[in-house]
Amino acid sequence: MxxxxxxxxxxxxxxxxxxxxxxxxSFLKESRLLIKELRNLKVDDIANLMGISANLAQLNFERFHMWSTPFTKENxxxxxxxxxxxxxxxxxxxxxxxxxxxxxxxxxxxxxxxxxxxxxxxxxQAYRLEMGKKIxxxxxxxxxxxxxxxxxxxxxxxxxxxxxxxxxxxxxxxxxxxxxxxxxxxxxxxxxxxxxxxxxxxxxxxxxxxxxxxxxxxxxxxxxxxxxxxxxxxxxxxxxxxxxxxxxxxxxxxxx
Incomplete structure (x- = not known):
């Protein structure tokens, strides 16, 4: 099962x-495409879209911009x-x-x-992107x-x-x-x-x-x-x- x-x-x-x-x-190509689009969002956009605090929005703004391939056990x-x-x-x-x-x-x-x-x-790598959010x-x-x-x-x-x-x-x-x-x-x-x-x-x-x-x-x-x-x-x-x-x-x- x-x-x-x-x-x-x-x-x-x-x-x-x-x-x-x-x-x-398996889908890192698609993930890269999503990250590219998510990097266009400002901190306020992230806060509004995800319904989260300014601090959490700032954290995820930084995560989107730090996200990079290739993935290794170090990063x-x-x-x-x-x-x-x-x-x-x-x-x-x-x-x-x-x-x-x-x-x-x-x-x-x-x-x-x-x-x-x-x-x-x-x-x-660290992220927050809930499936149900209308992004x-x-x-x-x-x-x-x-x-x-x-x-x-x-x-x-x-x-x-x-x-x-x-x-x-x-x-x-x-x-x-x-x-x-x-x-x-x-x-x-x-x-x-x-x-x-x-x-x-x-x-x-x-x-x-x-x-x-x-x-x-x-x-x-x-x-x-x-x-x-x-x-x-x-x-x-x-x-x-x-x-x-x-x-x-x-x-x-x-x-x-």
Missing amino acids: LIVISPAKTLDFESPAVSDIYSDA SKQALLAFKGDVYTGINASTFSDGDFIQSQSNLRILSGLYGVLKPMDLI KTSRGENLYQFWGDSITKSINKSLKASNHKHLINLASNEYFKSIDKKKVQAEIITPVFKDLKNGEYKIISFFAKKARGLMTRFIIQNKITDPEDLKAFDLDGYMYNSMLSKEREPVFTRDH
Whole structure:
């Protein structure tokens, strides 16, 4: 099975990488084109487009202007180790073995506004560019139009290369929208994580994001290929809930 997840806004380029394994991103030509266009934005433009503070806008203005290829281990870091949001807290890749990293190269992809699709060990440089932001480019009104069907084709190529029969959607809606579901050459399964609150099970964003990371780790470390085996997921107190689950939407609940 092939897993897709979202990137994170929080980054860590300070701590040393725990693995020497690395690979090159597939869409750097497109990334260069985007960077060229993003460099036309002033700090205020970035703040308004991304809905961020002047300080954060200044930081990302500088990132766009410092971004340069070729990527090396000196000026870049592997994506799975550079992202530091809630999903990545769940994955906890700093504790992976080399075998886990190699396994993840086959069955994990990270969707990205700047890089399109990343393998976990693809080198990246610091950026912030959320897929859902309406940033005009030479290819359209937003990043979905910029990437077109490139992301879907890349996902299908990865599915075929490793003979994956299932696409496990652990990405946010914002990022999964970059994939044309009708064209995916695999069965799409979307695990859902709910916590008990005020007497009923609800999706609580912070917990659900971490759980998506935990599920990603569970699949990679257990080398799971059969969706039925997802039901054994029991990390952090979550358990498969057959009553709430649908055929392609297994639900995992947790009572506090």
